[in-house]
Amino acid sequence: MVTFCCFVELRRYMLLLQPLMKKLDDYAILDDLKSAERWRNDLALSKIYDLHYNEIARHVFRNGGTTEDSEDVFQEALIILYEKVRQPGFVLDGRLSGFLLGISKNIWLKKLRRLRQQNQIVQSSRAVTIQVAEEPLHYELPESRAQLMKLLSMLNEDCRTILRLYYFERLSMAEIAKRMGYNNAQVAKNKKSRCMQLLRQLACAETKKRSTFPKEDYEK
Amino acid sequence: MKNDIQSFDDYLFQKMTRAEKIAFEERLSRDAELSAEFQAYKELVEAIREDGRRELRQRITAMLAARKKTGGFGRQFWTYFKKAGAIAAFFAFCLSGYFWYSQKPSPQQLFEKYYVPYPIPGITRGVQKNQPGWKLFQQAYLQRDYEKAVALLPEDLSSITGVQPHLLLAAGCALMSRGDYLRALEYFRMPAVANNDFTSEQSLWYQALCLLQLGEIAACRDFLTPLAKNSNADHYMEARYLRKQIRRLL
Numbered sequence: 417m418v419t420f421c422c423f424v425e426l427r428r429y430m431l432l433l434q435p436l437m438k439k440l441d442d443y444a445i446l447d448d449l450k451s452a453e454r455w456r457n458d459l460a461l462s463k464i465y466d467l468h469y470n471e472i473a474r475h476v477f478r479n480g481g482t483t484e485d486s487e488d489v490f491q492e493a494l495i496i497l498y499e500k501v502r503q504p505g506f507v508l509d510g511r512l513s514g515f516l517l518g519i520s521k522n523i524w525l526k527k528l529r530r531l532r533q534q535n536q537i538v539q540s541s542r543a544v545t546i547q548v549a550e551e552p553l554h555y556e557l558p559e560s561r562a563q564l565m566k567l568l569s570m571l572n573e574d575c576r577t578i579l580r581l582y583y584f585e586r587l588s589m590a591e592i593a594k595r596m597g598y599n600n601a602q603v604a605k606n607k608k609s610r611c612m613q614l615l616r617q618l619a620c621a622e623t624k625k626r627s628t629f630p631k632e633d634y635e636k
Numbered sequence: 637m638k639n640d641i642q643s644f645d646d647y648l649f650q651k652m653t654r655a656e657k658i659a660f661e662e663r664l665s666r667d668a669e670l671s672a673e674f675q676a677y678k679e680l681v682e683a684i685r686e687d688g689r690r691e692l693r694q695r696i697t698a699m700l701a702a703r704k705k706t707g708g709f710g711r712q713f714w715t716y717f718k719k720a721g722a723i724a725a726f727f728a729f730c731l732s733g734y735f736w737y738s739q740k741p742s743p744q745q746l747f748e749k750y751y752v753p754y755p756i757p758g759i760t761r762g763v764q765k766n767q768p769g770w771k772l773f774q775q776a777y778l779q780r781d782y783e784k785a786v787a788l789l790p791e792d793l794s795s796i797t798g799v800q801p802h803l804l805l806a807a808g809c810a811l812m813s814r815g816d817y818l819r820a821l822e823y824f825r826m827p828a829v830a831n832n833d834f835t836s837e838q839s840l841w842y843q844a845l846c847l848l849q850l851g852e853i854a855a856c857r858d859f860l861t862p863l864a865k866n867s868n869a870d871h872y873m874e875a876r877y878l879r880k881q882i883r884r885l886l
Contacts, residue, residue, distance in 0.1 A: 491696045564683035584688025
């Protein structure tokens with residue numbers, strides 16, 4: 417009887433502590449995601465997949481999506497979370513699961529709206545609608561951005577990585593130096609400035625080239 | 637130019653103070669060239685971020701693919717059915733517990749579990765010098781030759797006088813071993829045994845076992861109760877357990 421009472425009490429305390437434990441879990445995941453070390457980022461992504469993918473997938477299935485759709489939505493939600501976490505002053509108000517589910521719902525809703533619009537356009541022109549349903553989720557980049565990304569691919573791998581670490585992952589120069597194996601933060605800073613300068617020069621040259629030649633000739 | 641890039645970065649990464657931010661925005665609104673340069677810079681940064689997103693997307697895709705490879709059917713099955721599995725396991729556990737509990741032990745099984753022939757204390761051995769019949773009985777009993785021991789017992793109980801109560805208990809046990817429980821009960825109920833301080837609790841215990849074997853479960857429980865309630869009594873623990881188990885037979 418005493419054992420049973422102890423067990424019941426223990427269970428009651430554990431139930432009380434459960435939300436707190438889950439919240440601590442969320443903080444641990446976000447810490448890993450924010451970390452400058454890549455293996456910790458991967459670990460966090462993997463944990464998020466284990467804990468929250470099913471919930472997102474269930475939402476997508478219930479709203480007429482397929483497994484591929486759910487994976488795409490999950491991917492986009494993770495990217496948004498990754499960027500949000502690295503923004504200065506980011507604070508997670510509720511639970512991570514709720515946050516991710518909210519993002520995923522928005523992404524899926526946007527996709528459904530876009531599909532509906534495309535379906536309407538296609539139906540009005542009496543075209544086959546099946547082709548529309550198989551369109552990828554990722555939206556088209558603006559032409560200028562696509563051009564810039566082409567320029568970015570012309571840079572060497574180190575330059576691209578440094579720029580990505582600084583502008584996308586928002587790491588400090590010390591962290592970049594550590595990750596790239598440089599002696600100190602100043603080296604990383606110089607390297608980043610040089611890479612950015614190079615990219616700007618490439619962009620300037622590209623703009624000049626495009627303004628010199630008519631568009632048709634350039635594309636030929 | 638270098639300072640401009642630094643201020644562009646500070647503005648984009650929200651590292652400026654409020655005053656610095658206002659000053660920078662004023663500068664942008666005044667200087668059209670700087671504004672154009674800032675727009676171009678923003679475009680470049682956005683392109684770099686898009687590149688980062690693309691790289692991250694590739695990483696996630698690789699992770700998902702690896703998960704699919706390593707996961708397989710077992711993992712998916714576990715993911716979707718773990719709750720159902722847990723509930724099923726719980727019910728299986730409860731069901732097996734119920735079946736285990738509902739399997740009542742027979743009186744015969746309980747008797748075999750708890751019955752041990754009475755060990756005659758060493759101090760009584762060799763005491764019955766004037767009664768050679770009982771001496772022989774004692775020898776046969778100690779040699780576990782219960783058939784011979786029973787054959788040596790007198791037919792008439794009233795003729796038994798001046799015999800050690802330990803030997804009378806042993807006589808009852810010899811009869812129990814031969815399956816004569818009613819006669820054994822008579823020996824255990826003899827005043828010399830039942831009223832003796834050393835043998836009264838043993839007498840109760842063996843009477844309870846005899847009654848158990850005879851199928852008188854309620855009477856057996858009545859005999860066990862005084863033993864189970866007195867922690868100093870002989871056979872205290874056995875009486876407690878046996879009493880618990882025969883409760884299910886009632």
